[in-house]
Amino acid sequence: MHALLRLSKGIDWLNHQIGKYVLWLILASTVISGANAVVRKVFNYSSNAFLEVQWYLFAAAFMLAAGYTLLQGEHVKVDVISSRLSKRAQIWIDIFGFAFFLTPVCLTVLWYGVPFFLQGYHSNETSGNAGGLIRWPVYAMIPLGFALLLLQGGSELIKRLAFLQGLIDDPTIKKIEKTPEEELAEAIRRQAEALSSQPH
Numbered sequence: 526m527h528a529l530l531r532l533s534k535g536i537d538w539l540n541h542q543i544g545k546y547v548l549w550l551i552l553a554s555t556v557i558s559g560a561n562a563v564v565r566k567v568f569n570y571s572s573n574a575f576l577e578v579q580w581y582l583f584a585a586a587f588m589l590a591a592g593y594t595l596l597q598g599e600h601v602k603v604d605v606i607s608s609r610l611s612k613r614a615q616i617w618i619d620i621f622g623f624a625f626f627l628t629p630v631c632l633t634v635l636w637y638g639v640p641f642f643l644q645g646y647h648s649n650e651t652s653g654n655a656g657g658l659i660r661w662p663v664y665a666m667i668p669l670g671f672a673l674l675l676l677q678g679g680s681e682l683i684k685r686l687a688f689l690q691g692l693i694d695d696p697t698i699k700k701i702e703k704t705p706e707e708e709l710a711e712a713i714r715r716q717a718e719a720l721s722s723q724p725h
Contacts, residue, residue, distance in 0.1 A: 526692060529683045536680040537596055540673055544593025547586050554582040573654040581663045588670025592677035598699055612695065616685045619697070623682040631675035638667040 561575040594600055607615050644650075645661040652658055684696035 526687055530687055533680040533683040536676045540592040540596050540677050544590050547590045550582045550586040554579045573656045574658055577652055577658045584663050585666050588666040591670050592673035595674060595677045616689060620682060620685050623678045627678040631671045634671045635668055638671060642668055
């Protein structure tokens with residue numbers, strides 16, 4: 526189990542790193558959307574490529590962050606009934622869900638998604654819109670996203686089994702991290718304290 530926990534920790538690290546950087550895709554999509562609107566209004570010019578790259582970036586952000594979202598416990602859960610049960614019962618429900626719902630769905634999507642991506646890649650499929658982009662990069666997000674989600678599902682499964690064995694703390698409790706604003710306020714406070722403690 527200790528080897529599996531190390532594997533789980535590695536998967537958590539991977540999805541955490543991807544989640545941190547995928548956020549920039551949302552910013553890029555927003556900037557491109559704004560620039561496209563300005564160019565269209567000011568110069569009366571538009572391009573389907575500008576529109577499609579926004580969709581591609583949003584699709585990449587949505588798919589690649591799926592594992593990170595599961596890591597953070599932010600996937601939609603219907604816990605009206607499970608919240609009334611004991612912690613062990615809740616953990617067993619999670620285990621059942623990861624093993625018999627999440628894993629089969631991810632494997633099924635990968636089974637069909639990988640050939641779908643490869644077909645688009647080998648044919649160099651292009652958008653039917655004038656000036657549109659090639660399609661395979663966005664097709665690649667399907668197997669990549671579900672592979673990361675599958676890995677994170679395995680990590681969550683390992684953590685819950687380890688919790689039942691008493692090896693780790695409750696993995697469903699969210700670790701509250703400081704927001705960037707809180708970190709900035711704390712840094713300013715420390716700097717002010719350091720300045721006030723210096724001799725005048």
